Amino acid sequence: MERMESMEPISAYYTTAYPEIQPDSTYGSRETTESQAMTPPPPTYDEELVHKTILVGDSGVGKTSLLVQFDQGKFIPGSFSATVGIGFTIWDTAGQERFRSVTHAYYRDAHALLLLYDITSKSSFDNIRAWLTEIHEYAQSNVVIMLLGNKADMSSDRAIRRDEGERLAREYSVPFMETSAKTGVNVDLAFTAVAKELKHRAIQHPSEPKFQIHEYIEAQKEKSGCCSYF
């Protein structure tokens, strides 16, 4: 397990909340189909829906930078220490075996995992399979996973082509995008897509079409013309 030991299971952790989410008006419709009559309607949420999302990936791939970019809309160069004052709790277990059980406990608790590699680092990409193995072992089976190839602004140092990321994501049936914590490209989209998926799962009515996270991401990418300069 030499490779796993070098992975440094460092996780940034944040929660997303949806204040006063109301179900679609169709839920209150008087017309009740047979399937609706048999299936109890989803609960009405007057309170916030809180979801836990963890950022995972090798040390230095940019987890904290991504979180800071999402939270503050800016890039702060240089490495962060384990905890930064941005109102989120950052968990940094620094590969120490004695903290493994803590990390695993957080997997179990997570609703979503943003799994990062660095497009300039082949080893961080190669370790993704090991991360996925660990995730599948410890996380809930329905956890939302998204693969992110970060540092997309560093095209001259690129070690992993975008289609390699896409292929790996397809193999594991997870959505994928390249991000840059530096330029901010796709950062909001990554977090928003995961949040939307979780929200729809929570308030989804069985008779409604499912939210398609892949389609949402592709549509948003096209809208923003985000990736044309990679």
Ligand SMILES: Nc1nc2c(ncn2[C@@H]2O[C@H](COP(=O)(O)OP(=O)(O)OP(=O)(O)O)[C@@H](O)[C@H]2O)c(=O)[nH]1
């Ligand atoms: N050019 C560029 N540099 C980045 C990007 N994201 C992070 N970095 C840099 O990469 C280094 C590591 O970033 P961190 O955010 O500390 O990475 P981390 O994954 O949280 O690292 P650990 O805390 O060790 O797990 C820092 O020097 C960042 O400034 C990016 O998108 N583009």
